[in-house]
Amino acid sequence: MGLITPAIGRPRLPQRIISPCFGANRRYLTNNGFFRVSEEVREALNANKPVVALETTIYTHGFPYPENVALASLLESVVRVNGGVPATIGILDGVARVGMNPEEIIRLTESAGKDTTLKLSRRDLAHVCGLRLAGKKFHGGTTIAGTMLLAHLAGIKVFGTGGLGGVHRGAESSMDISADLTELGRTPVTVVSSGCKSFLDIPRTLEYLETEGVYVGTFADGRKGNVDFPAFWSRDSGVKSPTTIENEMEAAAIIHAQHSLRIHSGLLFANPVPEEFAIPKETMDEIIEEAISQAVAAGISGKDNTPFILSKIKELSKGKSIPANRALIESNVRRATIVARELAILDAKQDEAQGRTSSRFNPALSSPASTAKERLSNASISLSDAPPAAPTSQISPNPDIIVAGALAVDFSCDYAPLPHSPDQTHPTPQTSNPAIINQTIGGVAHNIAKAAHLLGASVQLYSVVGDDLAGRAALTKLKDEGFNVDGIETLPYPDRTGQYVAVNNANKDLTLAMADMQILEKVPYSTIGHMFHKISVQKTSPPKVLVVDANWDADALHEWLSLSRSWPNTTTIFEPVSTAKGLRIFPENLHHDTQHPFPHPIVDIITPNSMELKALYDHAFELGLFDHPVWFALVDALGIPSSGLRVPLAVTTTSALVDEGIPQQAVKLLPFFPTILTKLGPEGVLLTQLVRPDDPVLGSAEESQYVLARSKNGDERVGGLYVRLFPAEKVLGSEEVVSVNGVGDTFLGAVAAGLVKGKRVQEVIPFAQRAAALSLMSEESVNPELEKLEGEIGL
Structure with a gap:
């Protein structure tokens, strides 16, 4: 399934709207000792960006570790790639968090299955937060009800999830009714789900929602007439949906009207499981009847009932329920993001009609023929936490070269023997050696990009740094050099900016190197998705060259190469x-x-x-x-x-x-x-x-x-x-070589710069060799004097 869904046309809002928007004078809960909204989510809400709430019960009580980490990363990435800001909601150490960073998500997902990690609905929030004051710290995954409440307290209007709770079969005697339904009746948050799980009593669930005043609509997905309310794993339930929604724009219009009318109840949009993953209703009915029979025979009831039945459904379906489950969650989150995006545009147009302006989100109405990329570009959605940078640091809409890989701080340690040193060429192992140590900004991808940049090519570097002194120093240095840094993501502690230490002998030949590039070994998928989103939003034509280095882990590396396959005329280079x-x-x-x-x-x-x-x-x-x-x-x-x-x-x-x-x-x-x-070094x-x-x-x-x-x-x-x-045009003497760091990277950067000029590889190599020789004579990984060769690149 693709991450970006094509958008549809939307009608123009009336220019004179009398009733104020619910959000115009909103007063939401501010951060305190029990409740925290992340800086990214706060900024997004203040700027009227599309924000999508994500629950965490599926991570703490649905999928085991580390599968839950992968799912969390995927869902956040789906939101970002489709133009939204994810707000993963959960409890850490007794504090309700709206918008969790990667470290917090990992802490929560790692705790799955532990006694101190709870499943939390509305009724449980005060309990786990209050006990923190008594020294008892709990983690918790929030259910749909708990997530809705916390999302509303933060000001989030749209929530994407898997399946809704409902009225259980036999509820007339057991009174087993999910708190999700009552929450929808009193909390103005829109839930996008694949209906409710089919082992529930779907007719009574819909009846209960009607009693609670909850609007229910099902996406038509191209179907005509009244459609069935979906039954989670199956697209049809045998029960007709109260209403049918054609597309995301209609859904956003309904939400916009609901908030404008200040109706304080939620809305439920049912999104059928993608067709290719759906399990036929008849098949699921048989499986569910057997699972329920086994639950009754085992005496399972109450809160244990749903986990038991889900486990049996997985077993009886021979595992087919799991891929269907993953697919529908991803589909729902994607659809929720597009709905939130449409809603943000409608809200912004209302602000404009009433004389209010948004500081960051400036939507433009588009025609039905416009593409998702064009609509995102027109809407000027910025996903950065920082204010808009100066024009010199903006991502170029059409860089000739994209380089993806390592940015690091390089230390070059050149052995400088004393007159009485036992070896005048090589440092002595297992002891301290005299040396001349230089620190520069390096990293394979950075060096390649810098070389191409100095040679006059339009380059965009994509990399990651840590939120540490080295990372901030690297970004500052690059900005001072006029280098584009908007493709560089900053990851929170404990991620560390990459560092490379080279120990060279007295002839400047490498003796030993140590590299700490772990930050690229575990980049969250959401970060990769964020980078891809920037590319898809900013670019109007593919790059001529994509260079990727092997510092990415295998999955991320092949994600970059997969991206390049959508650019048939782009030359791909691997270092x-x-x-x-x-x-x-x-x-x-x-x-x-x-x-x-x-x-x-x-x-x-x-x-x-x-x-x-x-x-x-x-x-x-x-x-x-x-x-x-x-x-x-x-x-x-x-x-x-x-x-x-x-x-x-x-x-x-x-x-x-x-x-x-x-x-x-x-x-x-x-x-x-x-x-x-x-x-081949000196051999060429x-x-x-x-x-x-x-x-x-x-x-x-x-x-x-x-x-x-x-x-x-x-x-x-x-x-x-x-x-x-x-062959090398000139083999430098040992006295001429200052540093070997970055020589191969300079060579590759020069090759890329030559290729974008339309030169063949054979024509570019001699020029690239001359460029590499310059870096041999420089303390920096890439010699700043490379720019003097720019005039030769057209040879």
Whole structure:
């Protein structure tokens, strides 16, 4: 399911509205010892941004750890990607929190199943908050009723959840009726759910809601006429919905009118489970009857009844209820966000009609044909906690290059031996050594982006820093340099800004490096989604180049690559970073899929050093990828002569490289990475390339010497094999080398800058080598004098 749903047209509001909006003079609960609203949510509410409440009982009493963490991250991401601000609501240490940061969500989800983590409805809130004063601190997941109440106290109007509680079967004698229903009767919050669970008494539930004065409508989802009220796992319940809603705009209009009329009850919008995950009503009826029978036989009742039946439904459905459950929750949260977005626009238009202005949210009415991206862009939704930055720091609407990866503080420790030091070249291990230590702003992605930026390219860096001194120093330094920082997210404690420490010998050659990049190893999915949202809102055309480094964890890395597949004309580049991290480029399921073992290609260009190349080769071998028919088909299409390539490879590279197996390893990896730039230090750069049939090198007399094989079987993907060693123009002496940090990153940044100028890789490499040499002679990871080479980039 896609995260962004296309929007629909909305009518213009009357310009003269007599009755004031309920929210115009609202007085909501302020932060105190029992109740806290996060800064992000407060700012969003004050700016009339779309805010969506999210409950936490599904995390504390629905899904086990760490599945609940993943679900929490997903749902917050769904809200952000669709233009809203998530307000996850729960209790931590006896304090009700509206809007929880990642650390708080992890604390709550980790506590699932513990005796001190409770399921909290309206009646329980004063109890758990009050006992904090007596030294008893509880965590708690809020039910729909508890979440509604706290959301209303904060001023939030829309709440997305899974399934509503209801009237239980046999309630005429047991009086077992969910507090969710009475809460809807007295709290003006809109709930978007997939109806109520089908083991409840749905007709009596709807009757009870009518008695409570609760409006109930079901989204038509393209269906005509009166539709059924959904039954959670099933789209139909056999009971007609009181009303039918066509789309999110109609839902928002109803909410807007409800608040304008100051009707102090909630609204329920039922959103059927997505069709592809729905379980037919007849199937669910049989499962539910059996689950209820087993509950009766076991004597299960009261608060234990629902968990028992849910467990039995999972068992009897052979697990099919779980994916349906996840899908409907995600669908409901997405729909709630779009409703909140439409409502924010209506509220803003009313403010405008009554002479009030919003400080941050300036909506524009759009036509039915407008896209979600255009509507978000027109609405100028800002998801940043900070005030609007100066124009120089705004995200460029059309950066030529997007670089995603590590931003860090670099420490370069250069061994400076004393006259009596036992080794005048290498530091002595396990003791203190004299050194010259320099601190700069670095990180692989930062260095790449800075190099491209200095060479005149339009660049946007996406990374994360911690809310610490190093992070603030890094952002300040980048701003001082005129660098764009709006793509950099700040994560709260305990996340730490990345740091890299390089220990070099007296010749400035790397002896040992230590990197703390854990902040990128556990970036919440919501943060990635926030970055993607910024891209989707700000951009009007895809970047020409996307560079991703391997400091992301595997999931985040492949999310970036998945994003790039929607940009067919964008060149993707992968920087492996290290022998261990570089292996993340291979998706985990490669060796399981016998039909399609790998995408073609995984990424367009990779830039390993010789050790990283070998690690990639060995890993592919271990996965058995070189034995697959798809791999054979592509390699056969190269037209490699029966005599092999050892001699021609020795001619176009060197015998030493062939003896090491470096060009051979690169050739075997070409089906995955059609252009490989292997960085060989003083020996230069080895270009190994799978050229397409229309590549100009195939018809060039000058470059024919590097075409070692030509396809003869008419394969549309493969024209031939191009292998060329680019020796370094000048090998610097040890006295000229100041620091090796950032040299490879500078090279890649220069390659990217050249590619956006329309140059071929072959044309760009010599220029990139000159740029890298400049960084060798600089204390900084990227030499500021790179900007002097900008005029050469068009060569």
